[in-house]
Amino acid sequence: MSTLLDRVPLERITTEAREVHVGRTLATLIAGLLYLVGWVAARVFAVVWFGVAWSATAVKVGWEEARKPAGGG
Numbered sequence: 001m002s003t004l005l006d007r008v009p010l011e012r013i014t015t016e017a018r019e020v021h022v023g024r025t026l027a028t029l030i031a032g033l034l035y036l037v038g039w040v041a042a043r044v045f046a047v048v049w050f051g052v053a054w055s056a057t058a059v060k061v062g063w064e065e066a067r068k069p070a071g072g073g
Helices: 002-006 010-018 022-067
Strands: none
Touching: none
């Protein structure tokens, strides 16, 4: 087991861990979260807008059909 542990590059891991900047990482996570919120909002708005437009069109077509003369003209 000690031979396996001897192969772990502890110095490299320590060096790379010291290069991690908490502030930048946190800012990146916040930016990513805000981006995701905006992306989801745009998708939801697009779906809702299509639903509103479809419903309004259905009302318009129904209105036009109801206004036709009874003989189908």
